[in-house]
Amino acid sequence: MNSIFFTPFANNEFMRLALFASVLVAITCAIAGTFVVLRGLAFVGDALAHGVLPGIATALLLGVSGIIGAGVGAVVMLSGVSLITRRYRLSSDTAIGLLFVGMLALGVIITSRSTSFVGDLTRILFGELLGVSKLDLVWQSAALLIVFAVAVIARRPFLLMSVDEGLARTSGFNVSIFQNLLLAMVGLTVVASFQTVGTLLVLGMLVAPAATGALFARRISTMMLVASLIGCFASYAGLLISYHFDLAAGASIVLVAVVIFALSAVAAEIRRSRRNRHDEIPHQHEHSHSVRP
Amino acid sequence: MTNTPEFSILAERLGVGYGRQIVVDNIEFTTSPGALVVLIGTNGSGKSTLLKTLAGMITPVSGRVTVLGSEPGKSPRRVAYLPQHPVSSHTLPLRARDVVAMGRFAHLGLFGRESAIDREILQSSLERTGAIEFADKPLRDLSGGQQQRTHLAQVLTRRAEILLLDEPTAGLDITGRQATAKIIAQERGHGVTVVLATHELSEAKDADLVILLAQRVVAVGTPDAALRDEYLRECFGFTQPH
Numbered sequence: 001m002n003s004i005f006f007t008p009f010a011n012n013e014f015m016r017l018a019l020f021a022s023v024l025v026a027i028t029c030a031i032a033g034t035f036v037v038l039r040g041l042a043f044v045g046d047a048l049a050h051g052v053l054p055g056i057a058t059a060l061l062l063g064v065s066g067i068i069g070a071g072v073g074a075v076v077m078l079s080g081v082s083l084i085t086r087r088y089r090l091s092s093d094t095a096i097g098l099l100f101v102g103m104l105a106l107g108v109i110i111t112s113r114s115t116s117f118v119g120d121l122t123r124i125l126f127g128e129l130l131g132v133s134k135l136d137l138v139w140q141s142a143a144l145l146i147v148f149a150v151a152v153i154a155r156r157p158f159l160l161m162s163v164d165e166g167l168a169r170t171s172g173f174n175v176s177i178f179q180n181l182l183l184a185m186v187g188l189t190v191v192a193s194f195q196t197v198g199t200l201l202v203l204g205m206l207v208a209p210a211a212t213g214a215l216f217a218r219r220i221s222t223m224m225l226v227a228s229l230i231g232c233f234a235s236y237a238g239l240l241i242s243y244h245f246d247l248a249a250g251a252s253i254v255l256v257a258v259v260i261f262a263l264s265a266v267a268a269e270i271r272r273s274r275r276n277r278h279d280e281i282p283h284q285h286e287h288s289h290s291v292r293p
Numbered sequence: 294m295t296n297t298p299e300f301s302i303l304a305e306r307l308g309v310g311y312g313r314q315i316v317v318d319n320i321e322f323t324t325s326p327g328a329l330v331v332l333i334g335t336n337g338s339g340k341s342t343l344l345k346t347l348a349g350m351i352t353p354v355s356g357r358v359t360v361l362g363s364e365p366g367k368s369p370r371r372v373a374y375l376p377q378h379p380v381s382s383h384t385l386p387l388r389a390r391d392v393v394a395m396g397r398f399a400h401l402g403l404f405g406r407e408s409a410i411d412r413e414i415l416q417s418s419l420e421r422t423g424a425i426e427f428a429d430k431p432l433r434d435l436s437g438g439q440q441q442r443t444h445l446a447q448v449l450t451r452r453a454e455i456l457l458l459d460e461p462t463a464g465l466d467i468t469g470r471q472a473t474a475k476i477i478a479q480e481r482g483h484g485v486t487v488v489l490a491t492h493e494l495s496e497a498k499d500a501d502l503v504i505l506l507a508q509r510v511v512a513v514g515t516p517d518a519a520l521r522d523e524y525l526r527e528c529f530g531f532t533q534p535h
Contacts, residue, residue: 038385156398162385163395166376170348171399172369217386218431 008243014130018196018239021132022253024140025193025205026231031144031151032189033210034224035182038162043093044081044183045206047100048190049199051077053107056124056194061110066124067139070194074187077103082180127198127250129239136195143192150185151224154178159220197250204254205231212261215268230260301326301361301455301486302347308355309339309346315354316342320510322502324488326454327481331497332490333520334506334528340490341377343506344457347488348374361454369399373451375444377459377490389435389443390428393418396450414450421476422446437464445473455486462496474499494520 009015036045055073056066077099084095111121151158157178160168169175186206193202213226238253300323307320317339324330332340345351346358349366361368373396396418397411419425424446427439435443441464448456458477462470474496477487489496497503503519505511507528512519 153403156395156401156403160395160398163387163392164376166345166348166350166374167395169350170366170369170372170374171395172402173398214386218388219386219391223386 004244005240008240014132015239015243017132017134017137018129018249019235020137021140021196022129022235022239022249023232024137024144025196025202026209026235027228028140028144028147028189028192029202029205030209030213030224030227030231031147032186033206034213034220034227035151035158035162036186036206037210037214038220039158039182041182041186042203042207043096045186045190046203047081047096047103048074048077048183048187049194049202050100050107051103052190052194052199053124054103054110056199057107057110057121066195067191070191071187073103074191078180078183078187081183123198124194125198125200126248127194127196127201129196129249129253132196140192140196143188147185147189150181154181155220158182197254201250201254204257205234208254208257208261209234212257212264215261215264230257234260300324300359301328302330302359302488304356304358306356307346307353307358309342309351310354311342311351313354317506317509318355320356320504322504322513324486324502326484326486328486328501329477329481329499330486330488330502330504331500331516332488332504332506333492333494333497334511335492337508338506338528339508340506341459343504344374344459344488344490347455348372348457350374370451371453372455372457373399373448373453374457375448375459375461377463385432387432388429389424389432389439389446390415390419392432392443393424393428393446393450396447399451414452418446418449421449421479423472438466438469441465442469445476449476449480453485455488456480457488459490460492461489462491462493494525 009019033045036042052070052073055069055071055076057069059066059069059072080099081092081095084090084098088095157168157171157173157175160171160173161175161178161182165175168178189206190199190202193205197205209227209230210223212230213223217223217226234253234257238256239249241247241256242249242252302322302324304320304322308315308318309320310316320343322330332343334340342351346353347360347365349360349364349372353365358365361371365372394407394411394415397407397414401407401411416425419428422442422445424439424442427435427443432440432443441461445458445461448458456477462473465473477489478499480487489500491497497516497520500516502513503516504513505519505524505528511528512521512524
């Protein structure tokens with residue numbers, strides 16, 4: 001039995017590195033994803049994940065690190081959203097939608113210029129978890145530390161903004177600065193995660209574990225902890241499934257995280273209906289007593 | 294209490310609105326510490342716009358306004374604002390207690406550590422509003438009235454010198470309304486200025502100043518002077534029984 005669950009990691013260094021990398025990504029995504037879910041920024045996360053594509057493609061074309069290209073892509077995307085919403089008084093989802101398709105189209109055009117990009121494009125979109133190096137782990141650890149530090153320092157304004165932006169503003173916090181900080185945190189998470197799960201699947205790791213945490217948690221810290229644990233479990237289970245059934249590693253991890261969310265949502269619904277039924281019974285009892293003479 | 298000016302709020306030919314669009318123009322009034330100012334009008338009359346301006350959430354379109362001697366929004370620790378429909382998102386995993394504790398964030402800033410005094414203030418606000426009964430329940434599981442009490446407790450936790458309350462009794466039953474009126478009276482007793490927006494004429498009876506709004510200032514004065522039938526007819530289209 002042990003051979004199924006542990007041998008793949010004990011015998012293969014690439015599996016151990018993949019597990020470390022995906023756990024780092026899972027925790028980073030859980031922290032950033034908690035605020036993505038609370039602030040309703042899933043669309044921004046999705047747009048960022050696609051928006052980095054032309055940056056990565058250009059970097060590969062120039063022979064520069066994909067992470068640098070992704071970082072530049074994220075900065076361009078976020079600056080563009082900020083500029084369009086401020087200058088042209090368009091809603092942020094319109095600005096995000098415009099830049100999202102624009103950047104995606106640009107990324108596809110750049111990659112389509114060279115046939116050698118076909119393999120790279122697949123790697124960018126779906127990640128290359130089993131090819132993670134020790135240097136990648138260093139990058140991801142640094143990203144996790146930065147995201148964690150930002151979340152700790154800015155927890156109060158982030159929390160207030162999650163409840164009501166006006167509340168954050170009247171409490172003396174500059175909403176514009178902290179909104180940009182939050183977006184930068186999400187951007188860093190996307191950039192740090194794309195090599196592991198790919199740009200298309202990073203949104204799944206940002207949203208699914210945090211959304212599962214939101215179903216059950218009564219506190220933000222608990223939601224973050226639950227999201228981290230679910231992300232770590234999804235990483236382990238996804239890697240095992242991909243190893244034994246020869247499936248794509250990144251996609252397997254994200255699918256496990258989404259399935260956990262689906263099962264949790266059903267469990268939460270059952271719990272809610274049981275509680276409602278339990279609450280109704282005493283009322284009916286009370287009512288039956290009250291009509292008696 | 295630092296920097297105590299003569300008036301807690303001073304408005305001169307104040308025009309409030311969004312961007313360049315004026316909702317209400319030529320608002321003139323002053324208030325002293327401990328005063329109750331009641332803004333009365335129908336939906337869209339400009340009550341909330343005026344409160345948001347005083348809170349520093351939107352900039353005045355014209356005229357001049359000072360809150361505790363400075364521009365609105367410059368004294369977040371001294372001014373607390375309760376919005377009309379506080380957000381109670383279903384995704385927010387927060388207990389009522391956590392929402393109330395957020396009222397101290399203006400004082401704590403980014404790095405301040407919660408002290409015994411902060412916890413004492415939190416407990417006192419929960420008890421005064423009755424939110425202590427459901428303090429450990431998730432906000433999303435509370436009724437509309439319970440959520441309203443939670444948000445009122447949060448405003449009290451600010452320990453501000455000015456409370457800007459936008460329809461704080463909406464969704465409350467008669468007991469809740471009476472409890473809110475009692476809290477407002479207690480706050481005024483401590484020298485806190487309260488600006489209250491409401492549809493309810495009965496909530497204006499103890500006011501020092503009533504401002505009747507209908508996208509313009511219909512009347513300003515004591516309850517007897519401002520709530521006269523001709524003004525009410527102009528404001529609501531009919532007179533209401535006092």
